[in-house]
Amino acid sequence: MPEAFRTDLTLLVTALEVNCVIGVYPGERDRAQRLRLDLELEAQPPAAFDDDFAKVVDYGATLERVKQVCAENKSHLLETLADRILAACLEDRRVFSASVCIRKLDLDRAANGIGIALKRRRMPAPES
DSSP: OOOOOOOOEEEEEEEEEEEEOOOSSHHHHSSOEEEEEEEEEEEOOOSSOSOOGGGSOOHHHHHHHHHHHHHTOOOSOHHHHHHHHHHHHTTSTTEEEEEEEEEESSSOTTSSOEEEEEEEEOOOOOOO
16 A cells, blocks of 8 residues: 655745834834734645646745735734735635734834734635
């Protein structure tokens, strides 16, 4: 009997720094703040790793969508921004799970960043 394998594919973006207007307090809304993002996207791997770009998730396009979400942000909460980032990551139907960790870098000098993490997973379609 041949050996069976399962292949998992995770796309990683580590320590992406963006500037974003975000925050609840008036002083936070006066200027863009530095944020650090870490993303993990679980995606459907291609049937064969044959170097065909069309068969894999375009992480460059995904990254551009994430940067655009941050640049256009009008929300006050990191949680709302994270929700919008995950929606952008899940636009490609081959991505079935996405997580983002967002840290404000300049909020407290004693901390290397303060923030939140959010994860979203596609649910299987209900059987009829």
